[in-house]
Amino acid sequence: MHKKFEKIFSNSIKGITFFSVMILICIIIFLIKESVVIFDEISLLDFIFGDKWNPVRNPPNISIFPMILGTLYVSFVAMTIALPIGVGAAIFLTSVVNEKMRKMIKPSIDLLAGIPSVIYGLIGLLVLVKFFEIHFDFSSGESVLVGGILLAIMVLPYIISTCDESMIKIAKRYKMASDGLGISKWHMIRYLILPASKKSILAGIILALARAMGETMAVMMVIGNSPIFPKLLGKTQTIPALIALEMGGAQVDSLHYHALFAAGLVLMGILFVVNMLFYYIKKNIDY
């Protein structure tokens, strides 16, 4: 009886695991298969480094360089804003507030991470974009800058939780020694905790960068979506937004459709490198 039960259980576990791994491998193979068709029409280099996107024209212009730049630019702006605030807030959590306050603030960070991206988009569009239009006299508030600010808020929880985790560990490890030497708390933060958590900060940024580049809805709603080379205060488009906007209108198996798949593949390639970097750094963190 037990033997039979064990057999059924282990076989179904193995079966389901095999099935799930197959689906995941299938996704990757499928994406590659649907994308490579485009490279019969246009070389990879032209696809990535050309400067015009107009796949329904005849002859079609297919290259996603403006979108790649747009994606990188928005993420870069977001990182520049999120990094100082994130690290500062992590120090705030580990050192300024007491344990009780920390326990109260920590779940609220999860709350920030749990807000869906459409709601970020809503606030971005109705508050940030309006704000820039009214106070800074822009012709249109939809810009790389607004997208960057919004993304910075969205990735803040990831940076904070990565940094905060290792800062707490470091602080615990050296608290006795530094108290024994009569070093002030802030001196310890400046000369011990900050330098020691360099790697975690880097890991946090990379994790946040991966999130930022893959983000679709919030960015799409505030960035204006025009496939031109990005300027800080001008409109642009990111690869996820491109796919989300144009996939509905692309006929299955048309050139346009394969081009969108290839754009997705390029994005995945960039993210793959970023993620590998993250795991590599994370593995080397010894705190």
Place this chain on the structure above:
Amino acid sequence: MKRTNKHLGIKLWSILSGSILIFLVLYMNIYIFSKGKEGLSIDFLMDMPKGFPLGTDGGIFPAIIGSIYFTSIACFFAGMIAIATAIYLNFYCTNKRIYGGIHMVIQSTAGIPSIVLGLFGYTFLVVHLNFGISLLSGGMVLGIMIFPFIEVKVEKAFQEISKELIYASYALGISKAYTFFKIILPICFGEIISAIALAGGFAMGAVAPIIFTGGVLYAPEPKGIFSPAMALPYHLYILIGEGISIENAYKTAAVLLVLLLVLNSFSIFIGLFRKVE
């Protein structure tokens, strides 16, 4: 005196950043709730979308139901395969290479942006497998999206169980299946449920995976898993994106946030319960 001045910069920096963080958290939630609660009524919750363009009037009942269906299908699908994979990796897999390989695949999936998953779902599930734009396709894509998250959390929960307990059970000649159901599952049950609830929150708020696979502008409550459905975040996106009704968008956002809070309170509650123990 000199010492305080010396670290003034870093002090100011951290306090300022902390205040920005707290301000953001409060602002986001209070803004949505204060804007959304005006005019929020039972009618809005229980009525169909009406008016022209659709959504200017009426309520969001089908979207609420649709969102709940999408989330349950995603949680069921992802929960099943994630728990099975975690069990396999932890208790059955003996080959280091297979273990590493499966982990590698899971990590790569976690890195795929949700819109690309939507692209895959559209072509593979909707067109090739002919599921159509339906609850099933949308739910499965959402499930694939949250699968890595659940798997990692469940596996971590399994690893935290003391090995002695498991080995003692094996040493008594008890089968792995029996050990799992009688020893491991009771210990980890709370954590598994909380992981699934958290992941369900992500699935409920996601738009990108269901744009092409399951969400539609308007549909009555779905009749089966092969019928398309509305979803709250998608409805919200349409309301703002097309500029249909800002007022209704705020209300929809507030409803979505309340649903998410309910879902997340599961895991918070379970977390509290565990600490008491």
